[in-house]
Amino acid sequence: MSLYLCSLIIILSFLINANADIHKEDEPKEVEYKPLRELIENVTNGRNKEVRPVNNWDEPVIIYFYFHMTYIQEFDEVAGKLSLNGYFGIQWIDNTVSWDASEYGASSFTFNEELFWKPTFIMSNPYGEQKILYKDDSVKRVHSTGQIDWFPSDSFDISCQADVTDYPFDTQTCTLAFVLSTYDEKEVILWPTAFITEWFVPHKTWDLVETNMTRVPSPQVANFHMKLKRKPMFFVFNLILPIVLMCILNPFVFLLPADSGERVGYSITVLLAIAVFLTISASGLPAISDPQLPTLSILLFADVAFSGVIVLLVIISLRFYLRNENIPVSYLGERFVKFCRVLRCSCCCGKGKKGNSKADEYANKHGSNDSVDISKIKLYGSEYQYRGTNSDEINSFTSKEEITWKNVGEELDFVFGAFSALYMVTAHLLYILELY
Secondary structure, X not given: OHHHHHHHHHHHHHHHHHHHHHHHHHOOOOOOOOOHXXXXXXXXXXXXXXXXXXXXXXXXXXXXXXXXXXXXXXXXXXXXXXXXEXXXXXXXXXXOOOOOHHHHOOOEEEEOXXXXXXXXXXXXXXXXXXXXXXXXXXXXXXXXXXXXEEOOEEEEEEEOOOOOOOOOOOEEEEEEEEEEOOOOOOOEEXXXXXXXXXXXXXXXXXXXXXXXXXXXXXXXXXXXXXXXXXXXXXXXXXXXXXXXXXXXXXXXXHHOOHHHOOHHHHHHHHHHHHHHHHHHHHHXXXXXXXXXXXXXHHHHHHHHHHHHHHHHHHHHHHHHHOOOOOOOOOHHHHHHHHXXXXXXXXXXXXXXXXXXXXXXXXXXXXXXXXXXXXXXXXXXXXXXXXXXXXXXXXXXXXXXXXXXXXXXXXXXXXXXXXXXXXXXXXXXXXXXXXXX
């Protein structure tokens, strides 16, 4: 019995060991790679990082260079400073670096220290101190093929002189420029490839409408151009429209009755309202006069100046309107009143039309209009009112009705009101045409 148990135990042990050997044969064998430390020592040992990484000294190093802009911090038009964030993608081939990826189990590795040759770039249009792309804490990556990738990122302050002639509908073009230091085109070729805005965060005041890049061969400069357009609606609703609405009130002063005594107060109130509003809004206007003052600043100054002129015109009109009736009207005053009445008649009435039935009756008694003696016709409220004759027939108006200084003041109101309305429409229409 004991012999039978011993035999059974031996058979079971043999089966278990055989099964274990089968499983070991099925498991993949672990590949042993050389340590990464050895790789780094091999590719960096005895290397002079100040020498161009080429095997043939006549062979240039080609540097591919692109910029990815992510955000515009601010644009100070007065100081001429544009602050933006972004990073550069810089790639080149180091012909002195290569290894077998299957031997070390790594096709690339990253490094922070200055282990390999690296180009130096200098910003050619900095705002403030000089900006150099060379020493930084960004991670670099080297590949087994010798390709090296470098992605330096930073906040860049560039000098950009603004032209605010069309403010607030202006468009500014700024350039981020980097020059390759030390090397000429036979040694190192700088080749800008792209201006990327895929991750760009829109700015609240400026729209990025266009980007492009250019290359200058000697000295080698990579220029990244950006066109910015101001978002004008805030300035339109808070600056331009209020001024225009207040200027529209100016011509209506001549519609107020002269006897009301409110004309001068009305005109001065509008003038002060415009002046006070411009004082409050002055901080929103760019304090730049080079290369030219903003057209809007010139227009606003003209509006204020003309509001002052309207105050003077109101005083002049009232001066004539309230003049002593015992003083006879001068010859020039009479001619002025008659000319204005003829002008208004020509504008309001069509050619060849009679003004009323009395004029028709007068024409029937004396024949056609060609035989009418204009010297016998009274003006406005006279026995016969003449309306609508050819301009060739009107040489002058004479009337037995006495023209008073009040009539002179009324005609001045008509002329000054028309003049102020014409100025308002013309000045603002010219401003709109100037923008386009």
